[in-house]
Amino acid sequence: MNYSETLIEHFRNPRNAGMMRDPDGVGEETFDGCGDLARFYLKVVDGRVADVRFQTYGCGPTIAASSAGTELATGRPVSDLLRLSEQEVTAAVDGLPDERRHAAQVVAGAIRAAVLDYLSRRKAPSLRGGQEHV
Numbered sequence: 001m002n003y004s005e006t007l008i009e010h011f012r013n014p015r016n017a018g019m020m021r022d023p024d025g026v027g028e029e030t031f032d033g034c035g036d037l038a039r040f041y042l043k044v045v046d047g048r049v050a051d052v053r054f055q056t057y058g059c060g061p062t063i064a065a066s067s068a069g070t071e072l073a074t075g076r077p078v079s080d081l082l083r084l085s086e087q088e089v090t091a092a093v094d095g096l097p098d099e100r101r102h103a104a105q106v107v108a109g110a111i112r113a114a115v116l117d118y119l120s121r122r123k124a125p126s127l128r129g130g131q132e133h134v
Helices: 005-012 060-073 086-092 102-123
Strands: 025-031 036-045 048-057
Touching: 005 060, 025 102, 036 060, 036 102, 048 060, 060 086, 060 102, 086 102
Parallel strands: none
Antiparallel strands: 025 036, 036 048
């Protein structure tokens, strides 16, 4: 398999790997075909992703796509990330071989899930008096 230099660089030097203390949203996605799992943590300020971290268990392309996904998400409005596509993730690593396209699927799905978690937390009543989180 031929991988792009961008993918190899993200795999060798992943950006934003690790957990996040007190995230505003957490989401994960798995690929049943091989068991790859990606989990993303978001910190949101004024409707934009201020910080993002990931934990990924899987093949090299999924780890690389996760790293690239953090760069795609940082600074963007959360509403934009609800539409994050597999094609955008694939482009961020300068392409994926057909047999590794699941990497983009897992990453895009996990980021969208983290955004949905963030949005659901904002609408959930707090433990103090039923007020909404803002």
